[in-house]
Amino acid sequence: MANTTNKQTSAGVTTDTTHFGFEEVSVNDKKNRVRGVFESVASKYDIMNDLMSGGIHRLWKASLIDWVNPQPGEAHLDVAGGTGDIAMRIIDRVGRDKAGPVTVCDLTPDMMLVGRDRTIDQGILKGLSWTCGNAENLPFPSRSMDSYTIAFGLRNVTHIDRALAEAKRVLKPGGRFFCLEFSQVVLPILDQIYDQYSFKILPNMGQLVTNDRESYQYLAESIRRFPPQDDLISMMNSAGFEHCSYRNHTGGVAAIHCGWRI
Template identity: 50%
Template sequence: MIIRGVQTDADERKTHFGFETVSEAEKTEKVYKVFENVAKKYDIMNDAMSLGIHRLWKDRLLHVMNPVPGTKLLDVAGGTGDITFRFVDYVRFRLRCQTRRELKSRQSLSWQQIAESYGQNESKSLGGSHAIVCDINKQMLKVGKQKAQSLGYTKGVSWVVGNAEELPFDDNKFDVYTIAFGIRNVTHISQALEEAYRVLKPGGRFLCLEFSRVNNPFLSRLYDLYSFQVIPVLGEVIAGDWKSYQYLVESIRRFPEQEEFKAMMEDVGFLKTEYHNITSGVVAIHSGFKL
């Protein structure tokens, strides 16, 4: 961009788009286009690329989170809703367990009273829990909303267009912040981490599920071969888009390794930081608290 013959600092700054060097503004546009292109086939491709294992990774994230009724979740880059839907299911399960415990302690209740108790808990809308899916890409949110309607996730879920680097929320608002397979696509990772810290309540938890560094040399070679030789082909066959999936593979290699990302979390103020490698480090769950 030229303003009165002077190039702005923002346009001079360079970053990476996969293995390509681009301006920061250009990266934002390119990433947006990638996810706009893949949105309709996003879930199908996730299953194809990971052989369905991504579902287990996301289940693991929820078990690490272990949300209780009343939890306020912000699911950033949550697009098609996979994490939020699991959150809703988990909270519903905790509510059912809570109801059973309460009813067992009151053995003299009639069948009608028991039925009414279950009905009342259903009407509480997740016991006060609420999830906001926030994504910069309108097409991804559109797909997520359609899934929510078809699968019955209509209560306790909101959808908001927003940038991870400049979230449209007040300070100290959420109990848990999640970002799954999204933070490697932001232009300024540290800025996204600062925003995560800002919107979390004191005591709130940051959880990131992201592709990481494989710690098994033999598996690492197989993983690289599969990533660069198979995944773009799947993208072309299933989604008609080789370039987007080539970028997604390359972006994984540019993302900081486990210890480096942990240090970035600590730099913005997160404490009790840790990570758990899954599938030999193909993905990792990073956790930190705002204390």
């Protein structure tokens, strides 16, 4: 699903447009606006994750790592890896002296700088690398990775189908794709509470903590534009992944999807 449409300007020129939250923007503009969101919140990003989820995101990420089950010597790629939270969890799970090459790839250098400084402070000096790149055009060789993770990043991609195709390309045969993302709430009542929280409380929290209401308004809107669980499974199948499945967490507030590259 490209999430794009063709729009003719007053001058008769046809341009591709896509969504940025609930706003319609040009395809060329979206990447810069997404980068701007994360540049704005980089220094407070991890604090806001704890605040806006009540710490529950840590349980979701722990479940992700359990499913990945990283092994010594495996090559792991974490796309939209930001400050390196998932990458560091992989390294800690395997052991710092046993972890294979773990690569963080992100569109926003400011996010990776925060993560790089943190890993240096924690003494993680080997086995972890940082690469600036776009999920739709990854700067890595084909069939080079044992696993691919993307946590809370796929909804920010303009062409999800291209990102999925790239994920399959860089995975070795037998490699697995994992996506942890906000998804569609499946429990009655909780969906109403979640809507109220997302659009009334979350942007105000963003204003208070990061002095940036707009970025967290975008976050709430981008979640609503993201494909529901079964739709994402269909997109993964179309990209060539096999044995695709997902697990809901917190009533579908978040979901983890997994697919195999055979």
